Amino acid sequence: MDAPMIGFICIAIMLIMIAFRAPIALSMAVTGFVGFASIVAFQPAVAILDSAPFDALSNYSFSPIPMFILMGVFASKARMSQELFNGAKTLFGSWRGGMALAAVTSCGIFSAISGSSLATAASMSRVALPEMKRNGYSVSLATGTLAAGGTLGIMIPPSIALLLYALITEQSVGDMFIAGVIPGLLGLAFYCLAVAVTVWLFPHLATPGEKPP
Incomplete structure (x- = not known):
């Protein structure tokens, strides 16, 4: 064979x-x-x-990986994902599709904490998905937003994927992290733009929330 x-x-x-x-x-x-x-x-x-x-x-080079995972566990146990989403919801929640924008924004910030796309998507989905469903958001918009926002963990440093790539290609980890900043922020901005355009074209997918005091 x-x-x-x-x-x-x-x-x-x-x-x-x-x-x-x-x-x-x-x-x-x-x-x-x-x-x-x-x-x-x-x-x-x-x-x-x-x-x-x-x-x-x-291998000492792989030692940051469990530290990133530990940092993500601490952030999850400290309910940081909930606080990030609540803070972003205060800024955008009154807009149509504001909760989706809040989910993407909080995914980007949580990515900079955990360094993992899977941890970001899992943590933010537990917090944001029930909230968006409860407020009448389309399931397709809610899940698509969280799935897309979770991918920011690959690019926004510190990133486990960039760390592994740097070790495999024998490049500087610091240079990899610096190189990921601008693409990560651009990804975050364009995800938010995509959400805004989607809810503008299809208003039935999302509802405006209550204006915070």
Whole structure:
């Protein structure tokens, strides 16, 4: 059996294991070991299994990643996502589509805290999605806004994705973070513009909120 076919089979096995609620790390490790042993040989696969985990965990360059995750956990436990959304809602909530603008804005700020798109989307969805549904927003607009806003975590520094990219390409992490500032802010601005244009063209997707005191 050729290598591409072995790769497709291993990916299918991994997805099946994940579907049956096996831990993702275990699913990837098992299929990676089996696939490498099938393509190369069993003994080199055992050698990699013996040394690769220690090499990855002892690499100082990867140490910021758990710190970013810890920072995101602290922000979530401190209800910072709720406070960010409430603050942005005070600014934009009285406009038509203002809550969607508040969701995008708070996603951008939370991205600068957690460094992760998944953490941003998950945290802000728990806060903003029920609020927008309760105020008569279209589900498509609400979920699309949060999904798009979550992607800002890739670009706005500190970003885990930019950190990994810098390590893989052997570039300066600081330069990567600086390079992500302007594209991240442009993404935030254009997401807000997209929301404003959408609710202007399709007013039924969103309702204006109450003006704050």
